[in-house]
Amino acid sequence: MASQVALCCMSHSPLLHRADPGAETRKAVDTALAEARAFVDEFDPELVVIFGPDHYAGFRYRLMPPFCIGASASAIGDYGTESGPLDVPQHVADDLVGSVLEAELDVAMSERMTIDHGISQPLEVLLGSIGARPVVPIFINSVAAPLGPMRRARLLGEAVGEFVATLDKRVLIVGSGGLSHDPPVPKLRTAEAEVAEYLIDKQRTPAEQQRREQQVYDAGQEFAQGASGLKPLNPNLDNEILDLLAAGDLHRFDEFTVEWLDAHGGGSVHEVRTWVAAHAALAATGPYRTTSTFYEPVPAWIVGFAVTTAVST
Numbered sequence: 001m002a003s004q005v006a007l008c009c010m011s012h013s014p015l016l017h018r019a020d021p022g023a024e025t026r027k028a029v030d031t032a033l034a035e036a037r038a039f040v041d042e043f044d045p046e047l048v049v050i051f052g053p054d055h056y057a058g059f060r061y062r063l064m065p066p067f068c069i070g071a072s073a074s075a076i077g078d079y080g081t082e083s084g085p086l087d088v089p090q091h092v093a094d095d096l097v098g099s100v101l102e103a104e105l106d107v108a109m110s111e112r113m114t115i116d117h118g119i120s121q122p123l124e125v126l127l128g129s130i131g132a133r134p135v136v137p138i139f140i141n142s143v144a145a146p147l148g149p150m151r152r153a154r155l156l157g158e159a160v161g162e163f164v165a166t167l168d169k170r171v172l173i174v175g176s177g178g179l180s181h182d183p184p185v186p187k188l189r190t191a192e193a194e195v196a197e198y199l200i201d202k203q204r205t206p207a208e209q210q211r212r213e214q215q216v217y218d219a220g221q222e223f224a225q226g227a228s229g230l231k232p233l234n235p236n237l238d239n240e241i242l243d244l245l246a247a248g249d250l251h252r253f254d255e256f257t258v259e260w261l262d263a264h265g266g267g268s269v270h271e272v273r274t275w276v277a278a279h280a281a282l283a284a285t286g287p288y289r290t291t292s293t294f295y296e297p298v299p300a301w302i303v304g305f306a307v308t309t310a311v312s313t
């Protein structure tokens with residue numbers, strides 16, 4: 001028997017539950033997320049495979065893999081998200097790592113993966129809590145330059161999908177991140193030495209974390225007031241991305257270079273790699289149809305916020 005597979009992709013933001021985006025936007029996003037949650041409930045997944053980035057919370061330049069599969073993982077609990085362990089089915093994760101390596105993708109593996117809101121927020125939103133269902137987390141570096149070509153994220157997704165198809169389970173594939181956004185994240189080669197230390201190896205103290213979270217909140221408020229040096233959100237690009245995903249035109253993403261995306265979508269637009277990987281995973285199990293799409297640029301959250309669901313046909 002083959003698996004039954006469904007997909008939900010969503011943007012995340014550290015400010016999702018913190019900054020007021022305006023009553024109308026709040027209502028629209030809450031509705032879209034409630035519908036996604038209902039879609040997941042109805043599908044009743046036995047396993048969740050989630051592609052997500054982090055924000056120098058777990059992976060730092062001391063050792064930065066392009067991709068990493070977690071066979072055991074826990075969340076730090078940044079920006080008011082839950083902290084604690086995920087329920088990772090160890091043998092499934094082990095087999096997935098083996099299967100992806102067999103497909104000649106040199107994925108890293110972690111037996112102590114640390115995740116942040118990039119993975120925990122969609123788990124909370126879609127499942128109720130980070131530990132609600134068995135989950136295999138797959139990290140995709142989406143911020144720490146240099147990044148490899150988009151094509152590799154697509155191929156990773158494909159290899160994951162080929163494995164998922166063999167499981168004989170109801171599997172929900174999740175992608176977390178994007179779309180266009182340019183949050184205030186320092187860069188290794190231009191940051192002051194003390195700041196760069198946090199990108200390389202140093203963990204923030206609780207007080208430093210609190211300051212960082214306030215700084216990001218303030219940046220969102222400034223951005224929403226139009227008084228910000230951050231790159232504007234790019235709804236045209238975001239809609240183009242959503243159209244390609246819905247059309248199943250995943251090869252087209254191979255043509256988006258890192259430089260071009262950076263220029264048009266901001267420094268964190270590369271999180272759409274998680275969407276490409278998730279869709280490639282679903283596509284590897286058979287043809288699919290996008291069943292819902294929500295999109296709205298939300299400056300107060302510094303993100304072009306999107307939610308989609310899709311099913312195998």
Ligand SMILES: O=C(O)CCc1cccc(O)c1O
Pocket residue numbers: 012013014015055181183184185216268301302303
């Ligand atoms: O550095 C962090 O911890 C979070 C950075 C950050 C800020 C606003 C919107 C985002 O999407 C984002 O990733």
Ligand SMILES: [Fe+2]
Pocket residue numbers: 012053055118177178268271
């Ligand atoms: Fe992010």
